[in-house]
Amino acid sequence: MPDEHLEPEHFQPEHAGFRKLCQDFLAREAVPYHDEWERAGIVSRGFWRAAGAAGLLGVGVPAEYGGAGQPDYRYPQVLAEELIAAGVTAPGIVAHNDIVASYLATRTTAEQRARWLPGLCAGELIAAIALTEPAGGSDLSAMHTTAVRDGDGYLLNGQKTFITNGENADLILVAARTAGQRGAQGVSLFVVERDTTGLRRGEPMAKLGWHASDTCELTFTDCRVPAANLIGKEHAGSAYLMSGMPRERLSIATVALAAAEKVLAAAVAHAQQRHAFGQPIGSLQHNRFTLATLDTEVAIARVFIDRCVRQLNSGRLSVTDAARAKWWTTELQVRVADRAVQLFGGSGYLRDNPIAKEWANSRVQTIYGGSTEVMKELIGRSLGL
Template sequence: MDLTASENRTLVEQTTRDLVEKHLRPHLMEWDEAQHLPVELLKEQFGPAGLLGVLVPHAYGGAGLGYQEYVSVLTEVGRVCGSVGLSVAAHNSLCTGHILQFGDEDQKQRWLPKLAMGEWLGAWALTEPNTGSDAMRMKCTAKRDGGDWVLNGTKCWITHGISSDVVVAIVRTGELLDSNGMTAFVIERGTPGLKAGKKENKLGMRASETAEVIFEDCRVPEANVLGKVGEGFKQAMKVLDGGRISIAALSLGIAKGAFDASLKYAQEREQFGQPIANFQAIGFKLADMATRIEAAELLTTQAADLKNRGQKVTKQSAMAKYYASEVAVWASNEAVQIFGGYGYTKDFPVEKFYRDSKLCTIGEGTSEIQKLVIGRQVLQGA
């Protein structure tokens, strides 16, 4: 594994940092308070800069970069704002990533350029009110009617469930609990029967819109089926293998943001006539944070490296996601402690890292589910 940053990676980091500092940081708390998804930032700034099609080849309007650069993008956004990082991750790895991996040539030509250049915002819908971790029990259905499919049911917790221009949805086309009984469909906004439902009022990641997606006799043509009928669940598991690298990278960014703020504050804040960084209790917190963040970075880099080389990444992406997300929650908790009472207010950045980080141990598979995945892989000798 090569740990030196490539020229591409350094450039991507700098570009992302510049965009985030100029267009995101000034509005951070306003958007968080208002639960405002900055669609204009995503479409007008991130899209043209290539941040919404990082892994999409040039032929389809993307940046044509690899997973290491993708990790850099999410880390740099997450370092400032977890919410927007989550939106970038869901758009790139889930919606766009599903079409990129499983769409045929016509489908790629039709949807990828719009998604990659930020003309369209994407959503990916797997979760339902009664089926989160246990996605195989999903109740949303699609039934054949002539040459079309008719979708019915409700998906929930969907990132960009209201503002997306296109949704990739995995719904039941066969028997309950049959892993070959689900199919992935692409549904464009404006299709009759595609509706947005309740928007969640969240603890963190508040500027990333999370809402229900409702299908009521929503008719889509056969041309909108991704891959083969019945393959949707297996496709989704592969999409999540890659998606988990993005949540690991986002977690890493949040942990780094919390650490950067803590390091600065510990050297500025004085108590008992000296900077609090001089107290061993604070120095040890910083040492533990720095060490765990580097370990999370190494796991994430390893998973990205394997993915770039086209190797199986199930164990490593689950390990990276599990470890990095737990580090993000732990490090932002330590950051609030280092800031003392000020850390508990909205005048300082660490309370937001603390709130945002918690999603990372839940979304795209909880920590418990990552441990199930890792356990199974280890037992199979992977």
């Protein structure tokens, strides 16, 4: 076939340069400390400042606010892949970079951008997003947290739970109801800053995996937020969140695919060298077919995810494709991790075995950022069902 009919390579030489930067940075600034972070349940703030200095935070933020001004999503994709490759399950860079930074770079006033973005890009300000409430995360229209106008600000009351970076966060993007019972239409977004009176952080939550990523509840009790911290228009929060969801879901899918590829490679290597009944366990037909099936699914997922990334770059990633990407890759990640544990046998069940950690880390992926069931609801609706 003539060259012009071939798909251009997804990653270009400039992405390879960025990949090397990520690899060197993580080997130096994260890998040596990761066990310590896992024991502490939180990442040191010094890591965030180092990541900012290395240019890994706010890649998409305009250069005038301290970012790289780089809209190409292949850069965050490379960073996500390298975090997984290095086994660095902390910190919540995806929440900081791909979710909060992108809202603050696009939905804010120039004054807000100048106030928050330089710190966010430098790693001086750590970001979190707080949507989920104890009564439920899937149905955001049932949100209970309220924000009532009071003089030159708002009083927030309510509770959020499972908040990634919740302990470390200096800037918390909070969704709250500003218009009585008007369902999804009455939600607004606010930035709640670190020392705001009435903000209380709960104890760190003990999770099955992602041990170094700090997760906690947040309680707002007459928490006074200046009107200058309202993001965009009042009552427009749900629309902003909906438009940001494809990016958020793709970021989870890129992590899922990277993890599936990594674990599959480890499972194949193990199946080649571990013997049973006089032959490598990978040569036994059941295992060979299991690995061949997973290899096929991972290879096909790679094509779809890279396409979604290019669609996001050109502003064409649909809600439906992002939902397909999210549920398919995260369920695949869980399947790969589960089969890998099986192939590793008893050693795969030991807590400190990397495969066991991958299994534990995989499990949340089908739940947060919109569960598999919610993704299928969205896809079903796109089919007119």
